[in-house]
Amino acid sequence: MKIKHIKYSIAILAMIQLTVSCKKDFLELTPKGTATEENFYRNETEVYQGLIAVYDVMQWGTSGGYTMKQPLLSAASDDCWAGGGNASDQPGWVAYDNFNMDSRLGPQVGLWSKNFTGVNRANIILEKIEKATTLSAAFKSRVTAEAKFLRAYFYFDLVRFFGNVPLITKIIPTAELYTQTQSAPAAIYAQVEKDLREAFPDLPPTVATNEKGRITRGAAKALLGKVLLFQNDNTKMAEAATLFNDVNRTGNEYGYSLLPNYADIFKPDNKFNAEVILEIPHSTLAAWGDWNWVNGGEGNVGTQFVGMDSYNGDTYSAGWGFCPVTLDLVNVMKADPRFEASIIDGAALKAGGATYNARYQNTDYFIKKYAPLKAYRSNSGTAELNWPIDEIEMRLADTYLMEAEALVRSGGNATRALELLTAVRARVGLAPLPATLDNIYNERRLELAFEGHRFFDLVRSGRAVAVLGPVGFKAGKSEWLPVPQQEIDLTKGVIKQNPGYN
Incomplete structure (x- = not known):
């Protein structure tokens, strides 16, 4: 409709x-x-x-x-490069990737x-x-x-x-x-x-099947907890932990639970599953075909972006080659059970007879969680504009890890923090680790790869300069985007530019 x-x-x-x-x-x-x-x-x-x-x-x-927020933030983080046809394909993405934005570029x-x-x-x-x-x-x-x-x-x-x-x-x-x-x-x-x-x-607390996508009390409490956490005020951590606990605790009114199989979270035929707290739906129902007004459709164009360019082979449909996965993340995840559900090994596909074009910043590794799948390619409208792949903004493993972090930062229940971190790891067969901030942050990177969290996690935890500094991130500037120049011009300078930009 x-x-x-x-x-x-x-x-x-x-x-x-x-x-x-x-x-x-x-x-x-x-x-x-x-x-x-x-x-x-x-x-x-x-x-x-x-x-x-x-x-x-x-x-x-x-x-x-x-x-599109999720792939764009992946490119800004250390998990992906910008990619695409060349550095001029989407110059705003490349500028965000190397933190070379200005008031008109980005x-x-x-x-x-x-x-x-x-x-x-x-x-x-x-x-x-x-x-x-x-x-x-x-x-x-x-x-x-x-x-x-x-x-x-x-x-x-x-x-x-x-x-x-x-x-x-x-x-x-x-x-x-x-x-x-x-x-x-x-x-x-x-x-x-x-x-x-x-x-x-x-x-x-919950919604009927025909209302899936509408906001619930659990989503509002989870987002409030996240907002408190992101302000980096340790006096707010105890309240954040309490809010997350209301969402995370067993037997609550929301009915959330970790799915037994990690890969099932991201299956297009498993929308609004028990792990999801906030999900943005996409569909093929509009059969959209207007390239000039892509927002009028219902599809997830980000899916088209991250697919392998001119791909020919099984399972996947062709995409445009954006957001190739960095070798840094590949090396970190190679031995992790979540690798298979998160990352496509392009070299392995080629060894099996598939082909695709290696585009700008190619690493032969691609995002799998939101990849274009042949089985879900639209048969009406412009297929590239009609991918029915939903965006998961918040899910239970995310709030588990945020509660664990809030507990550690507030000096709260250390046993509970360990239980939460252990639950996320045990779901994929990994042994427990101590509930330190470093371990929680590392777990967030692996558990939530390509879901739009990594860049902001680096910024709010003070690690962005150490991790992203080698590719251009500058403290006091790169934490924020420049204000669009047109806003400054239209207001005759009432709107001010962010520090460090021209």
């Missing part, structure tokens, strides 16, 4: 009217015509459609260029636009729902909680990518569009915490 009738004023400093298009597995509604923002949101059906338009932005990966336009679009759409819903008079109390409280979670989700990405960003929690009058100043990260984090604390009491 494609919603074509909700018009929004979107995106910070570039609020233009446009048609909203979205699809989620938990929404099956029939379009009923056209409406403007001013006369929409009259009843629960219309408010719900507006909410789904906020969810829709989570799925985007091509605002202002190809900026992935910043897409990430800024996407997340502020999400913030603005959440603000619209929150403001409109307050004025609606025909909504039941239960519906209103749940939708309000979901919108606050989503606003927090988008702002969490903004503060991690950019640091100082405008803090906007209401619809902006036209006269104020170009006067929005930036707030310090502490203020952004405070708002994210506030939204999440207000959200989770009104969210359900």
Whole structure:
């Protein structure tokens, strides 16, 4: 289902009217015509459609260029190179890979636009729902909680990518569009915490099968714990550990559990499995074919990016050769049981008769978790735009390791921290290790490879200079992306550039 009738004023400093298009597995509604923002949101059906338009932005990966979060962050980390056809194929990716961004070069336009679009759409819903008079109390409280979670989700990405960003929690009058100043990260984090604390009491612990993809209380508590952890304030670690424990403990109301088989987590036919806490769905249902507006579709274009270029052989479909896996990670994971489910050994495939083109920065190792699989290649629309491979944002092994870290950093229950680390390792047949921060961080790299965590883990733990310094990372600069130059120009300098960029 494609919603074509909700018009929004979107995106910070570039609020233009446009048609909203979205699809989620938990929404099956029939379009009923056209409406403007001013006369929409009259009843629960219309408010719900507006909410789904906020969810829709989570799925985007091509605002202002190809900026799919998971593969892009893998390229920024020490797990992958940028790859592609050559250094000019996706210059923004290469610039992020070697930390050579400037105000006009890098992935910043897409990430800024996407997340502020999400913030603005959440603000619209929150403001409109307050004025609606025909909504039941239960519906209103749940939708309000979901919108606050989503606003927090988008702002969490903004503060991690950019640091100082405008803090906007209401619809902006036209006269104020170009006067929005930036707030310090502490203020952004405070708002994210506030939204999440207000959200989770009104969210359900679980959702019905036809609502998979909607936010649950467990997701909100897990994200709040993560937000506390990422602020690197040890006084917040005990609360973070408590939040994670609520999500992780056996017999809780959420029903999460580690899957017995690690590889099953990432199977496209095992969406929203018991280990998943927050998952962004993708599908082939839109049969999309418009290269000029890729965000209008439902597929995961990141899957096309990481596939082997011009591949001919069994199992996989051809991709574009981005994000070849670094030999550093290959060597670390070679003896790890998760290697087989995480990384494709291209040389082994060639030895078996397969062929592919070796592209820029080729290592002959490729991402397997989100690889293009022949069995899931779309038969309608443009196949490259319609991969039904979901993005897993948070899962139970991730929150196990974050709880263990929070316990260690707060001087909490050491036995519990060891139990959590041991559970993650035991699932793949590995022996226990002491629950030290180094061991927990190393486990996160191996367990969560290519899932969008490694770069931010390096930054927040103070290890980015040691690990990424040899490829260009500079302390006090590379932690954040540059602010898009167009935002500075449009505001005539009201928006300021991040330190170290020109």
